[in-house]
Amino acid sequence: MPALVLLGAQWGDEGKGKATDLLGGSVDYVVRYQGGNNAGHTVVVGDQKYALHLLPSGILSPGCTPVIGNGVVVDPSVLLSELSGLNARGVDTSKLLISGNAHIITPYNVTVDKVTERFLGKRKIGTTGRGIGPTYADKINRVGIRVQDLYDESILTQKVEAALDVKNQMLTKLYNRRAIAVEQVVEELLEYADKLRPYVADTVLVLNQALEDDKVVLFEGGQGTLLDIDHGTYPFVTSSNPTAGGACTGAGVGPTKISRVIGILKAYTTRVGSGPFPTELFDADGEALRRIGGERGVTTGRDRRCGWFDAVIARYATRVNGLTDFFLTKLDVLTGWDEIPVCVAYEIDGRRVEELPYSQTDFHHAKPVYEYLPGWSEDITKAKSFSDLPKNAQNYVKALEEMSGAPISAIGVGPGRDETIEINSFL
Structure with a gap:
């Protein structure tokens, strides 16, 4: 049985939650492998809408x-609040597993994130201010706090001391902020230990055993390809690897175990935060896409920047992820336009360029x-099959498929779980 990766093929917000939820009833495990509560998924089940930030969409199936894999950074307060909210709505969350190797977002990570972004001023990255980047930085600098550290107070205290030795110098001397007390942080983190304990597991072992037992495992990326720390529009990116390779490192499974990589494409393009965006619209069309598409960030609440479909980005996503299929979402939003522009190439200094520019300067x-x-x-x-679509809508889908370099196997024609046309099964 397959191991599948499902990820965003643009700048995030493509509708990954709906795609994951659609497959949720047919898979045994759904795994978040990177990011934190800076990623939001909206899933509509019947007349109920669920906004998920840290939890995998499979929690609703x-x-x-x-x-939650080892590559995710976890804010315990956000996680527990999200679990409580779902429990109050009758959702069973008892099956959730959290990797003991996942890193914890501490209060000082959030503080550093916010003051640093303010300090950057007009050069700011456009982060969510939730401590994601500083937590990944601590991980790389080997001063990070892991979930398993909550169960050894001595180790936890030593690690918090090591992290704050440097951060308090920065906060007090550079940013004119108060120093953060080690004891206060340790006490707050220890309060989460018993609440998280039922969920903590060796998820690498669990997932590999599941694959050996022919279970179906779906790896769910947050954000999108163009926000990847290595392959995105750096520095206007996230701090982890949403691309397909991130599923291997962020969940602890080998690449030979992954059989299919599905890219989620919106029928137009959106972006949240700063950074280059070639097809961005500043006119009535852009406002119409934002209004009709409900383009407001699930996690941030910020209006998304909107533009026409960019086939250059789609081709790039196909290449760096090794995409086998696309799930095209929000086709219904484009209903009503007499003609629909599609970006097929870029003009850079008078040259036609059909692939994503290697140079940051060129892309800008x-x-x-x-x-x-x-x-x-x-x-x-109300369309249930591809043939139900108007001819021009069919032609639009076929054109995007040809330009993007991978088959479109499903099409979203509305926000509901059942408002999807499946052309080829993902399983």
């Missing part, structure tokens, strides 16, 4: 085991080269 100066496809006015939200 009975019989599915949701897993990239101007979209558009082809115009005929639009449609018919309501497509």
Whole structure:
């Protein structure tokens, strides 16, 4: 049985939660392998809408085991609050597993994130201010706090002391802030130990045994390809690897065990935060996409920047992830336009460029080269098969598939769980 990776093929917010939820009833495990509560998924089940930030979307599927892998950074207060909210709505969260090797977002990580971003001023990255980046920095600097450290007070205290030795110098002398007391941080973190204990497990062992037992495991990325720390629009990126390779390191499974990599593509393009965005719209079309598509960040509450579909980015995502399929979402949002522009290449200093520029400078100066496809006015939200779509909508999907370099196996025609056209099964 397959191990699948499902990830965003643009700048995030493509509708990964809906895609994961659609597969949730057919898989045994759903695994978040990177990021933290800076990633948001909206899942609509019937007339109920669920906003998930840290939990895998599979938490909403009975019989599915949701897993937070070692590559995720965990804010315990956010996690417990999210679990409490779902429990209050009758969702069973008892099957959740959390890697003991996942890193903890501490109060001082959040403080450092916020003061650093303010200090950068106009050069700010556009982070969510939730401590994600500083926590990953601590991980790389080997002063991070892991979930398992909550169960050894001596080790926890030593690690907090080591981290604050440097951070308090920075907070007091550079940012004119108060020093943070080691004892206060240790006391706060220890309060989470018993509450998290039922969920903590050796998830690497669990997942590999599951694959050996022919269970279906779905690895769910947060954010998107162009926000990858290595392969995104650096420095306007997240602090982890949402690309397919991140599933191996962030969950502890070998690449030979992954059989399919599914990229989620929105039928247009959006971005939250700072950074280059060649097809961004500043006119009535951009506002219409934002309004009709409900383009507001699940986690941040910020309006998303909106633009037309960018096939250059889609081709890049296909290449760096080794995508086998696309799930195209929000096709219904484009209903009503007489013609729909699609970016097929960039113009950079008078040159036509059909692949993502290697140079950051070139990408900042990239101007979209558009082809115009005929639009449609018919309501497509009730479509159950590809043939139910208007001819122009069919042609739009076929054009995007050809430009992007991988087959489109499913199409979202509305926000609901059942408002999806499945062309080829992912399983």
